[in-house]
Amino acid sequence: MSRALVVHQVGGPEVMKLEDRDAGAPGPDQIRIRNRAIGLNFVDVYQRTGLYKVDLPFVPGSEGAGEVTAVGAGVSEFKAGDRVGYIGPAGAYAEERLLPAARAIPLPKHIDFETAAASMLKGMTAYYLLFETWKLQAGESILWHAAAGGVGLIACQWAKALGATVYGTVGSEAKAALAKANGCREVINYRTEHFPRRIRELTGGRGVDVVYDGVGQATFEPSLDCLRPRGLMVSFGNASGTVSIPDLGVLAAKGSLYVTRPTSGAYFATTGELRKAAEMLFAAIRDGAIKVTINQRFTLEDAVAAHRALEARETTGSTLLLP
Ligand SMILES: NC(=O)c1ccc[n+]([C@@H]2O[C@H](COP(=O)([O-])OP(=O)(O)OC[C@H]3O[C@@H](n4cnc5c(N)ncnc54)[C@H](OP(=O)(O)O)[C@@H]3O)[C@@H](O)[C@H]2O)c1
Known part of the structure; x- marks a missing residue:
């Protein structure tokens, strides 16, 4: 059995409730991931408050990293035990989750789970904003x-x-x-x-x-x-x-x-675009152009406090939830 933070009604941070919620077996073209680290992002707040529409109930969280624990029919690229990171769709605030295999990104050796979960959504956003929205010179x-x-x-x-x-x-x-x-x-x-x-x-x-x-x-x-x-x-x-x-x-x-x-949905519509952004980010981390700073760590149980801190402008750099 896996635990997840579930939102039944949009509202303040307290609407997130920790529940037993089995991730289930992956369907066709899906993989199941045991999260090792989960990234906190402002989009989680927008979805929790209802500013961005989501179907209820839902599990917030659009960034994480962990190990593949099962693969569905038609998935040939991943196998149990592989290390992956991902951005979107929501569902990351959980010990285990399902994900379309096309959205998973294999992690290179030099990227550990915490670095991946602290940098992928934020850093791949930075990538498209600096390299695509405007080609910064x-x-x-x-x-x-x-x-x-x-x-x-x-x-x-x-x-x-x-x-x-x-x-x-x-x-x-x-x-x-x-x-x-x-x-x-x-x-x-x-x-x-x-x-x-x-x-x-x-x-x-x-x-x-x-x-x-x-x-x-x-x-x-x-x-x-x-x-x-x-x-x-x-x-x-x-x-x-x-x-x-x-x-x-x-x-x-x-x-x-x-x-x-701009939104990442329009810039990462294809797996190729998504993978290119991840490649550029991981290379920039490897080459030392970017140092990923994790300044807050919360347990999954403490996600309510993490949201309060983010909304109160008390956080700096990246924040992780640890399952
Ligand atoms: N379009 C996209 O593809 C995309 C993707 C990822 C993120 N984003 C956006 O990027 C922004 C940053 O996201 P993040 O997750 O990295 O958050 P963050 O920058 O760590 O947190 C938001 C920061 O905004 C500032 N802020 C100013 N007024 C605020 C207010 N009234 N309430 C809360 N914060 C306020 C605060 O910094 P100061 O105290 O220094 O003012 C706060 O720390 C968010 O708007 C997010 O939605 C967009």
Whole structure:
């Protein structure tokens, strides 16, 4: 018997209940995985609160790593005992889970379970944002909001390794020091400083080429004032609330700006795209361009406390749930 955190009704962190829930035998083209480490991500919060729609009841969690314990009909690539990592679909907050084999990624020797679960969703997101949404070049400048967060800490290191100048925002002085040690040339505490003014100063009035914004409502509009003419606003998340643009004229007035709202679903639609992103991430970790920082570990039983900490902006870097 396996245990899982199950959500029957959307709501606060307390709606997640630990239950006995047998993962069952894998169906055709599925594998069963015994999770060794599970990644915590903001998408888990959006799904738990109902901001992102899911069919109830559901088991949250879109990132994990462990051993294959069984394979279904038609699966030839994996066998029991193989080490794999994965991102999405939900179902990771469990001791054992089923997964479409096409979404599993074999782990190379140098990637342990904790590193995989702490980096795959966040780092593969960083990959598509830095290499696909905008092909970041040496000499370009970017602003990354929540630079000390899970995605932020990985992405800022990677962007610096590509030769970009990275500016970050954070919500505390301790986070500023962390972001500075992980790729940011300058870090702005947006609770105490007017970040668009500071970005203009730092860029000699020009503005940055790209703003990456996973904070959303609280930062979207002022971020447009940080961009150079024809710069790109990448709104990839909504930790502080969702974003809407009432009038596209705003983009004209601020310099013919581009805006995109990307999701991993559109970038990793095929197994090939998914595997390429994982390969790039694992290579960047192997080569030392990215150091994965796990700053919080919770047991699966303590997932409620983990969600509270994430929503209260108390976490930095990656957070794991350990079954
Ligand atoms: N589109 C995609 O494909 C994709 C994939 C993965 C993640 N994401 C998005 O990337 C963002 C970061 O995800 P993550 O899991 O790595 O989380 P995270 O950055 O570790 O946590 C969110 C951070 O946002 C900042 N924040 C500002 N206002 C906040 C508020 N009102 N409530 C909570 N946090 C607030 C906090 O940092 P400060 O205290 O420094 O402000 C907080 O630590 C999220 O928006 C997530 O949805 C998008």
